Amino acid sequence: MPLRTDWQSAWRDSINDPYKLLSRLRLEEIAARISKTAAEQFPLRVPQGYVKRMRRGEAHDPLLRQVLPIDEEMRLAPGFSLDAVGDTQARAAAGVIRKYHGRALLIATGSCAIHCRYCFRRYFPYADENAARDHWRDAIETVRANPGIDEVILSGGDPLSVITSKLAELTDGLRRIGHIRRLRIHSRLPVVLPERIDAALLQWLASLPWPVSFVIHANHANEFDDSVDAALAALRGAGVTLLNQAVLLRGVNDNVHALAELSERGFAAGVLPYYLHQLDRVQGVAHFEVPDERAKLLHAELHSRLSGYLVPRLVREIPGDAGKRAL
Numbered sequence: 001m002p003l004r005t006d007w008q009s010a011w012r013d014s015i016n017d018p019y020k021l022l023s024r025l026r027l028e029e030i031a032a033r034i035s036k037t038a039a040e041q042f043p044l045r046v047p048q049g050y051v052k053r054m055r056r057g058e059a060h061d062p063l064l065r066q067v068l069p070i071d072e073e074m075r076l077a078p079g080f081s082l083d084a085v086g087d088t089q090a091r092a093a094a095g096v097i098r099k100y101h102g103r104a105l106l107i108a109t110g111s112c113a114i115h116c117r118y119c120f121r122r123y124f125p126y127a128d129e130n131a132a133r134d135h136w137r138d139a140i141e142t143v144r145a146n147p148g149i150d151e152v153i154l155s156g157g158d159p160l161s162v163i164t165s166k167l168a169e170l171t172d173g174l175r176r177i178g179h180i181r182r183l184r185i186h187s188r189l190p191v192v193l194p195e196r197i198d199a200a201l202l203q204w205l206a207s208l209p210w211p212v213s214f215v216i217h218a219n220h221a222n223e224f225d226d227s228v229d230a231a232l233a234a235l236r237g238a239g240v241t242l243l244n245q246a247v248l249l250r251g252v253n254d255n256v257h258a259l260a261e262l263s264e265r266g267f268a269a270g271v272l273p274y275y276l277h278q279l280d281r282v283q284g285v286a287h288f289e290v291p292d293e294r295a296k297l298l299h300a301e302l303h304s305r306l307s308g309y310l311v312p313r314l315v316r317e318i319p320g321d322a323g324k325r326a327l
């Protein structure tokens with residue numbers, strides 16, 4: 001049995017040196033592909049447990065590709081911007097984004113346990129924009145003042161990188177607001193740092209007065225292992241509904257086999273597929289892009305192969321739309 005560690009020390013143990021990561025994986029021969037500039041702009045960060053799920057000596061490992069800063073990121077690509085999803089405009093109060101009917105999205109924090117190279121958040125100033133910084137006061141007031149909000153979504157960054165007592169502070173403030181009917185948490189931590197799903201977190205979740213859903217974020221079946229299964233089972237035990245959103249990524253999951261495996265592996269762990277996103281077009285991610293025509297073809301093939309409930313909705317976020325747009 002591995003030694004049980006608390007999640008914050010597991011997080012502190014993360015690897016943040018790309019050369020060290022490659023030597024761990026016996027992949028020194030691809031060190032020339034690392035971009036130091038990219039690593040300075042958005043540092044490598046990857047928990048040890050996630051590294052264990054990468055295959056040794058496999059330069060094209062789908063998990064490694066998601067975290068390694070490489071030269072392609074520095075190539076300027078036309079049509080790729082800095083605020084691809086219009087978040088700067090939809091800001092309702094510090095750390096609160098209201099784009100869609102009935103839902104308020106709270107940027108709980110700017111930090112994440114893992115740094116995903118394809119993520120648009122590498123440019124958004126979420127570090128200053130977090131809703132937790134004033135004991136959630138503005139965020140709670142915004143929700144209270146808007147009776148049309150019936151679902152509160154915690155996002156980030158990764159909301160579970162906020163300590164549990166601080167999360168409880170938020171939900172204590174929300175408890176007295178009668179129009180809230182659901183709480184949703186968007187987090188990659190059950191997958192990348194399953195240690196985070198500890199007794200205190202489960203106790204907090206079980207104490208909440210609303211139905212709670214988690215939208216986890218796994219892009220490949222290899223991201224699941226026993227530790228992830230155990231964390232997800234514990235969440236379900238606390239009454240949480242589990243959904244997955246993935247991003248369609250070239251070189252990671254852009255084939256029918258990988259996508260089908262992802263749905264099936266997730267379902268085996270109690271997770272239903274929710275969204276398959278076309279990535280947000282920010283600078284530095286063009287090498288991950290899958291053209292829409294190919295995305296639609298893959299999605300159609302998936303549909304012809306799997307049970308209907310194992311097929312995620314293929315969507316893209318378009319600034320100004322009333323919801324995620326189906327492709």
Ligand SMILES: *Cc1c(COP(=O)(O)O)cnc(C)c1O
Nearest residue numbers: 097098099100103105153323324
């Ligand atoms: C994606 C998103 C939501 C949630 O949309 P769903 O389609 O309900 O999952 C809510 N608010 C913002 C700002 C979003 O970007």
Ligand code: SF4
Nearest residue numbers: 112115116119157188
């Ligand atoms: S917000 Fe999500 S996708 Fe982006 S870096 Fe953090 S964990 Fe990765």
